[in-house]
Amino acid sequence: MTVVVVEEDRDRAIAVVDAIKDTAECDVYVIGNSSALARKIAAHDPDIVLIDIDNPTRDMLEELTLASGPLERPVAMFVSGPAGGLAQTAIEAGVSAYVVDGLAPDRIKPVMDTAIARFRMVRQIRNELAETRRALEERKVIDRAKGLLMKAKGIDEDAAYALLRKTAMDQGRRVPDVAEALVTASGLLG
Template sequence: MQTSLRILVVEADEDRARQIIDALVEAGWSDVHALAQVSGLDRAIRTISPDIVLIDIANPDRDTLEHLSLVSDPKARPVAMFVDQTDDELTRAALNAGVSAYVVDGLTPTRIKSVLETAIARFHVMRQMQSELDAAKRALEDRKTIDRAKGILMRQRGIGEEEAYGLLRRTAMDQGRKVIEVAQALVTAADLLS
């Protein structure tokens, strides 16, 4: 468990916020900040720059979840939300807003440590998956660009696919560039000339 995390707790009830903070400190986290209203989340995130946001709200609504997704940047940090009640639509909306842990039946101090650790772990898994998806998308786009550049060379020079790729590779090595960079330059030039 990482105890050096900066945690932002959003809880309207002052006594309840104190209980949550006490439970966090007891679990080993000492850099804990409290916020009374979700509406101040944007400013608090900019000021405090928390590593994780913990929101305790009895009855979330779609507006709260939309506001959360806009201001909390769930791709930058895990968000754990504790609610007293929900329905399927709100649960989906919370997960679509980037909430890492959505716990129904409220927050109990005895579960806070395990829920936050789960939220952090899920956040890292989701971020890794997103990173891999982005890399796969980039690789696919690069492959398309290289294939397009090969097609241009094949038409212009009357050569085969292997030879076209070899020409791209040699040019890249001669210029100290990546094959994709040479391919992009060729496609851009061909677009300008057509």
């Protein structure tokens, strides 16, 4: 596992790296300056990012949104105290764990585990949502294609679907792809 730690204080960075290496076998890289954060994080392509900062700014969270690109890796942010409405902004930027009261070495492993678990859960939900949206769009196209066939050939819905399915099998294509081609062709002819 590759971990990137964003920590400006050198002594704290050393303590964090030591704590991480004590709890898990991994490669740890420290970024000591948060300017151009997205580029620096991307250069290491980490499995998780730990950010320890006293008071996160909106600019830093925008950089983080770019760095999490969007939401391609878990990010745990440790802040020293409540930062107004920035917790919500941090979560929207892709932070998987937002921990107030700073980064304590003995809490690193449980927070990392939680951030990774939450990230995986959110990613699974996003993938399921994308798949559901794709299936719904395909269903809409198939329904439009069936309607075109029913009107053009004077057949019922079951016969229209059977024709789409037979054409798809004959051409070695998926039914939604054949339906899309029919709807597109109809649009060009209409």
